[in-house]
Amino acid sequence: MSSACARLFGIFVFVVLGLHANLAAPPNVRRILYNLDGDSCLTLKAGRNGPGPITTNDLVQLVDELTAPGSQVDTLLVCVNAQVVYYPSQVGTLRGTLSTEAERAAWPASERQRFANLEGFFAAGLDPYALILREARRRGLETFLTFRMNDAHGNDFLRTAFWRDHPESRLPNGALDFGREEVREYIFRLIEEAMERYDCDGLELDFQRFPTFFAANSSLSPAERSAAMNGLVERVRLKLTELSTRRGKRLFLSARIPSAYGMGAPTYAQSVERGCDPAEWARRGWIDFLTISEWLFTAPTLDLADWRKHITGVPLYAGIQPESQPSSDASACEHCLGASGYRRLARERWADGADGIYLFNFFTTREWREPLEPPWEVLKEIGSPNTLARFPVAPWETNKPIATIRAERYRPHVRPRAAAMTAMHRVGPGLERREWQATETQDDVADEQKARWSLDNGRTWSEWVPQQPSSLVDYAGVKVWEGGWADTFDPVSGRLVQLWLRQIQREKLYHCFSYVRTSTDLGRTWSAPVMLRYEPGPGFDPQEPASPAFLDRNEGYPGNNIARLEDGTLVLVLAHANAPGDPRNNQRPWRMGSVLFRGRWDSVGSNYVWTAGARIEISPERSARGLMEPEVAVLKDGRLLVVWRGSDEGWDGTKATEPGRKWFSLSTDGGRTLAPVEAWRYADGSEFYSASSIHRMLRHRGNGRLYWLGNLSVTPPRGNHPRHPLVIAEVDETAAALKRETVTVIADRSPYHGPDVQFSNFSLLENPETSDLELYLTTYGQERDPADWATADSWKYAVSLQRSRDRGN
Structure with a gap:
């Protein structure tokens, strides 16, 4: 090149780059970036189960969902390809047009509807993606195209002419080998055509769909792979610079970084291994920001601190996907995050140093056979640590x-x-x-x-053996609840020891009585139940099951377990025992007392001898249903820890002044006495709440x-819930x-x-x-x-x- 030509070329580059530099700078804040999958949004909408026709009003509604008052969504990224493109193309293949008639006949309803909807829009002279982008800009959103670099879903309706005509360039499932120059040229021409077609603010190169770019047996060295991908990214940047000059506004370039298909949190090393070096792209000034995200299921952490060791000077946005793990049921999204899940992950992303939150597949919960509306409220919450701070952190x-x-x-x-x-x-x-x-x-x-x-x-099992037909047993016309409860194998006696409950409901009062029975054959057969007594009173009479003399004495509901002391003594605790200090003891649906029992095996009599130990009670102002479902544990220093379920609501309308908690007491003498009942807390002294539930x-x-x-909550519960x-x-x-x-x-x-x-x-x-x-x-x-x-x-x-x-x- 002559010196004159060189000077002219230098002036041209200076002018182009100078114009680019003088165009609008990147926004200071992108609170939430929202990736809109361009396929299912053309068949699904709020309030409808399954695919159906889509109108222009429905497309506008997609933008309405993102721009409700208080929304923190600043950037919308619209996907327009997946190997195929979603619009008539001179370079690529329109989705579904290379499927055979037989393949089309086997398409799922969603694909048939999508194809018909797109065909209808374009036949009417309407481009649905242009409409979405235009409406989003009208609402003040920054708009991007997001381009899937190497989609590998492999469906027939994603088959392209390039893949058909270049077998030497194929990777599995419809993907292409970027080690081949003709592939990189083809991908660039697709990107060029899309950016020429759509008026938007920028382009995202989505290297996560899918994060494989080279054949497993590729002869290219890691440096050669990076050079190939660098060349492609640089060409795209130069194309956007040209378009920026032509349109009079700066077009931004970003990238969603590839990972290892969910094998641990995405790392810089994984990206480089796949030929993508975002640190180099940032150093060269080719990209304006990066998104770090997991491949499919959302990761607990993205370790942005490690990414920042390699990449400086550009914002890093942190991705959240709607699912945390695969669902075992194909009909329902069992592990979709919900609002609390999004808040939890957003807190982690902000604390990890994210510059904003990137939502991928947020609305695709509508795709499930049992569709689920996304938690739209989080779009007003997760875009700032300040708004997240309004919600208690568990x-x-x-x-x-x-x-x-x-x-x-x-x-x-x-x-x-x-x-x-x-x-x-x-x-x-x-x-x-x-x-x-x-x-x-x-x-x-x-x-x-x-x-x-x-x-x-559990490797092999016996045949099933019928047990008692129902928990309810009829005694002289009175329905009595009977059944086994907690049990433990006692090595001292060689027997299985089980608590057993008999409960009789009369006039909305629950009368509970606890028994112990034993088995020498692993619970196939049982001894007669022996009633646990802590006060005088008659036993159960099958002919007169609701005798008042029986109902008001020795009441007690079995605890959740049986503990064993070092000396072999068995310890159990009963709930809903009679409370001598409660003037309304006999009128309450559930009684306020609790009593501990100690049991010793008598080898001579071949039975257990049970003696009542500590008795304790609680005021209904503290727990409206008393001390419920106790659990007892032996601490390492020999003390007994007893923890009870409480309740802020009583079945008789009683309201406790204390919120729903678990309650506890300690014994230093093997259960003969118990310290006063206190609210159970964390070891640092802070409180927690717990619904009235088992533990x-x-x-x-x-x-x-x-x-x-057990169940915990960060806010006071309401009775049994949450x-x-x-x-x-x-x-x-x-x-x-x-x-x-x-x-x-x-x-x-x-x-x-x-x-x-x-x-x-x-x-x-x-x-x-x-x-x-x-x-x-x-x-x-x-x-x-x-x-x-x-x-x-x-x-x-x-x-x-x-x-x-x-x-x-």
């Missing part, structure tokens, strides 16, 4: 989990409004198990009961630590309190569930071979209609905890 939202959780639908509901009940117990000294199943159509009444046994930890404690044999499992989330936390055995920093969610309500879904009433055991905790529970209230509360499935949760032994509290 410890489990910020804690590092102490366990990994695996969930499976163990048994679906038997029929509509017939809940599947399941309980699993260890019943011997080794690998022996008993599984119990029943059906529930009336509240707390188990019908169709059956059980089976395993001697090898359990268990010392993990694998690591020696004591854990509590019974979500279900959490696990370690007990600080010095303070006899929960370690706040260990609270970890086991299960929580999804947006599909009814508002009062229950993750409660669970059985609990530790698997002796894996050390996993196993919980079996029925999700009452899972349906949105309260009348369908018993349309409830049985679930199994496996909780894997650290197995190393505790070296201190």
Whole structure:
């Protein structure tokens, strides 16, 4: 090149770059960036189940959803391709046009409708994507095209002529090999055509769809791969610079960075390994900002601090996807985040140093067979730490989990409004198990009961054996609730010891009586129940079951477990016992007292001798239904910790002045006496709330630590609700309190569930071979209609905890 030409070329470059530099600078704030998938939005809309026609008004409604008063969405990114393009093209292939007639006949309803809708729009001279972009700009949004760099869904309707005509350039599932120059040229021409076609503010290169760009056996070195991708990104930048000059406004370029298909949080090294070096793109000034996100399911953290070690000078936006993990049911999004999930992840992203929040597939919850409306309210909340600060932060939202959780639908509901009940117990000294199943159509009444046994930890099972037909037994015309409760295998006697409940309801008062029975054959047969007595009074008379003399004496509801002291003494606690200090004791639906029992095996008499120990009570002003469902644990120093369920609401209209909590007491003498009842707290002294619901404690044999499992809430509950989330936390055995920093969610309500879904009433055991905790529970209230509360499935949760032994509290 002559010196004169060189000078002219230099002047040209100076003018172009100078004009580009003088155009509008990038916005200082992009609070929420919203990625709009360009396909399902052309078939689905609010209030409709499944695909259908879409009108221009429906397209405007898509923008309405993002721009409601208070919305923090600043940027809309519209997707217009997935190997195919979604508009008539001179370069690429319009979606679905290369499918055969046979393939079209097999298309799902959604694809047939999408094809018809797009065909209708373009036949009428309307481009739906141009309309969306235009309406978004009119509402003040910044608008981008987002271009999927190498989509690999592999459907026939995503087949392109380029893929058909260039077999040498193919990767699996319809993707292309960017190691080939003709592929990079083709991709550039597609991008060029799209940006020439649509008036917008910028372009995103989406390298997450899909994050593979080179053949597995590619001969290119890592440096050569990066050089190939760098060249493509630079060409796109230069094209946008040219368009910026022509249109008189700066067009921005961004990239969504590739990851390793969900194999851990996305990292800079993963991106470079795939040929994409965003640090180099930032240094060269080719890109204006980057988005870090997971491939499909949202990641608990994106570790933006590590990204900032490599990339400086451009904003980093943090992605959130609508699902946290795959759903086991193809009809419903079991792990969609809901509003609280989005808030939790947004807090983490802001704390991690994000410059804004990027939402991917936010609205695609409408695609499910059971469609779910996205939590639109979060668009007014998650775009700023300040608005997020209005919502209380639960410890489990910020804690590092102490366990990994695996969930499976163990048994679906038997029929509509017939809940599947399941309980699993260890019943011997080794690998022996008993599984119990029943059906529930009336509240707390188990019908169709059956059980089976395993001697090898569930590998093989006996045949099912029918148990008592129903929890309700008729005595002289009086319906009496009877059934087994907590049990434990006692190595001293070699017997399975079980608490057993008899409950009689009369005139809206619940009279409860606890018994103990034993089994020498793993619970196949039982001894006659022996009543636990702490005051004089007659026993149960089957001929006169509602005798007043019987009903008002020795009342007690079984606790959730039986503990064993070091000397072999068994300890259990009864709830709803008579409370001598309560003047309305005999008029309350549930009594305010609690009593502890100690049991010793008498080898001579071949029976247990039970003696009443400490008695304690609580005022209904503190807990309107008294001390309920006690759980007792032996601490490492020998003290007994007793924790009760409380309630802020009574069934007689009583309202406690205290919010719903768990209550506790300590005994230093093996249960002979108990300290005054106090509200249970975290070990740091801070309070927590808990609905009136079951809870359990268990010392993990694998690591020696004591854990509590139950429902917690950050705001005061209302009676029995909310019974979500279900959490696990370690007990600080010095303070006899929960370690706040260990609270970890086991299960929580999804947006599909009814508002009062229950993750409660669970059985609990530790698997002796894996050390996993196993919980079996029925999700009452899972349906949105309260009348369908018993349309409830049985679930199994496996909780894997650290197995190393505790070296201190």
